[in-house]
Amino acid sequence: MRASKEFRLNNNSYLIINSGSSSLKFSLFIGDNSEADLTGIAERLATEQAEISWKYQGQKSEVKLADADHAQVLKKLFAVLSELNLFDSLTAIGHRVVHGGEYFKESALITPNVLNKIEACSALAPLHNPAAITGIKAVTEQLPDIPQVAVFDTAFHQTMPAHAYLYGLPYELYQSQGIRKYGFHGTSHQYVANKAVEILGLDKADSGVITAHLGNGCSISAVQNGLSVDTSMGFTPLEGVMMGTRSGDIDPSIHQFLANKLKLSLTEITDLLNKRSGLLGISGSSNDMRTLSAQAANGDKQAELAIEVFAYRLAKSIASMLAGLSRFDALVFTGGIGENSFLVRGKVLNHLAVLGFELDEKLNNKGGDELGLVTTQASRKAIIVQTQEEWVIAQDTIRLTQPA
Numbered sequence: 001m002r003a004s005k006e007f008r009l010n011n012n013s014y015l016i017i018n019s020g021s022s023s024l025k026f027s028l029f030i031g032d033n034s035e036a037d038l039t040g041i042a043e044r045l046a047t048e049q050a051e052i053s054w055k056y057q058g059q060k061s062e063v064k065l066a067d068a069d070h071a072q073v074l075k076k077l078f079a080v081l082s083e084l085n086l087f088d089s090l091t092a093i094g095h096r097v098v099h100g101g102e103y104f105k106e107s108a109l110i111t112p113n114v115l116n117k118i119e120a121c122s123a124l125a126p127l128h129n130p131a132a133i134t135g136i137k138a139v140t141e142q143l144p145d146i147p148q149v150a151v152f153d154t155a156f157h158q159t160m161p162a163h164a165y166l167y168g169l170p171y172e173l174y175q176s177q178g179i180r181k182y183g184f185h186g187t188s189h190q191y192v193a194n195k196a197v198e199i200l201g202l203d204k205a206d207s208g209v210i211t212a213h214l215g216n217g218c219s220i221s222a223v224q225n226g227l228s229v230d231t232s233m234g235f236t237p238l239e240g241v242m243m244g245t246r247s248g249d250i251d252p253s254i255h256q257f258l259a260n261k262l263k264l265s266l267t268e269i270t271d272l273l274n275k276r277s278g279l280l281g282i283s284g285s286s287n288d289m290r291t292l293s294a295q296a297a298n299g300d301k302q303a304e305l306a307i308e309v310f311a312y313r314l315a316k317s318i319a320s321m322l323a324g325l326s327r328f329d330a331l332v333f334t335g336g337i338g339e340n341s342f343l344v345r346g347k348v349l350n351h352l353a354v355l356g357f358e359l360d361e362k363l364n365n366k367g368g369d370e371l372g373l374v375t376t377q378a379s380r381k382a383i384i385v386q387t388q389e390e391w392v393i394a395q396d397t398i399r400l401t402q403p404a
């Protein structure tokens with residue numbers, strides 16, 4: 001199904017790195033294969049339990065690396081690539097960087113100047129950007145000659161107009177503090193929007209789609225003629241639809257109320273909204289849609305309620321995205337929930353029947369027709385598209401590092 005021969009026909013390989021504060025995920029793409037050839041993760045970094053695991057040619061391996069940090073993990077990874085005879089073909093490295101602020105409207109070849117700007121965005125993403133910077137610096141130190149590329153979660157949404165990205169706050173807070181909507185999951189929204197336009201045979205220059213990326217984090221985007229014109233996540237990934245453990249939109253006055261009534265600190269409230277809310281908060285048992293769906297099927301009312309609230313808030317957010325579009329061709333579902341949960345897709349489309357959606361239950365239950373459509377012939381189109389975030393990062397890495 002995946003496009004594979006669009007770009008390289010050689011055996012160059014490209015390593016994609018996603019650095020978190022205590023983890024580092026990686027994927028290696030070789031030659032013209034668009035499916036990662038080697039994937040892995042290093043977890044619990046800087047603790048005694050730190051370890052790295054990877055999968056290559058169907059075989060899983062795991063090595064304990066007690067107290068290893070990002071740099072030590074990368075050293076081990078490069079050694080593993082050497083042992084597998086994959087190191088010499090390593091041509092470039094791509095990094096997922098969460099926040100590019102207003103500096104980056106697209107991916108960038110990493111230079112000292114680019115790195116400075118990523119550092120300048122750390123205030124906006126204090127948990128994420130420093131981790132990416134650590135990863136970039138560790139590569140630079142160990143492999144100073146290898147070109148590196150940064151691919152930003154926020155870049156795709158930089159085309160949003162001011163009326164979509166500004167909050168109803170004093171304008172001075174935007175000017176002095178950069179408080180505005182940035183949006184996230186841009187790589188995924190861009191990829192699935194383009195793919196849907198291609199699959200449905202639409203004219204990209206005159207197209208309007210709404211993309212719903214539903215994983216552990218969830219966000220919606222309005223994409224007009226291939227450009228993001230609005231999105232549900234905002235200054236941080238906490239805004240917008242309800243998620244696995246995040247509340248999504250709430251009345252901002254709840255902060256004050258919780259502080260007064262329960263004597264919670266701001267940090268505790270932020271923690272509550274990010275880690276103990278959403279599906280987990282309402283169900284009281286799980287943040288995982290697959291688990292909750294099974295519980296609801298067995299009569300667990302609280303799990304059922306969590307799914308109902310999730311689906312309704314999602315439908316409401318999707319409908320709100322219409323304001324950004326001048327035409328509406330299709331709704332696109334992606335991410336673990338969007339691609340797999342017929343229950344959520346069904347509930348969302350039923351809430352949105354007024355927009356002309358008519359669910360084809362059979363198609364929805366089996367994960368779509370050959371194109372991925374889950375709606376009837378007469379309906380406005382809703383389609384499932386598998387997201388490919390790592391592959392998109394690999395493509396940008398290749399594009400920006402290949403000699404002209």
Ligand code: ADP
Nearest residue numbers: 215216217287288289290291335336337340341
């Ligand atoms: P991440 O955002 O971490 O990449 P994913 O995109 O993998 O996460 O999505 C994880 C979510 O997808 C979880 O809530 C999981 O339960 C859900 N999911 C995966 N498979 C199914 C399934 N078959 N049915 C319902 N939900 C599913």
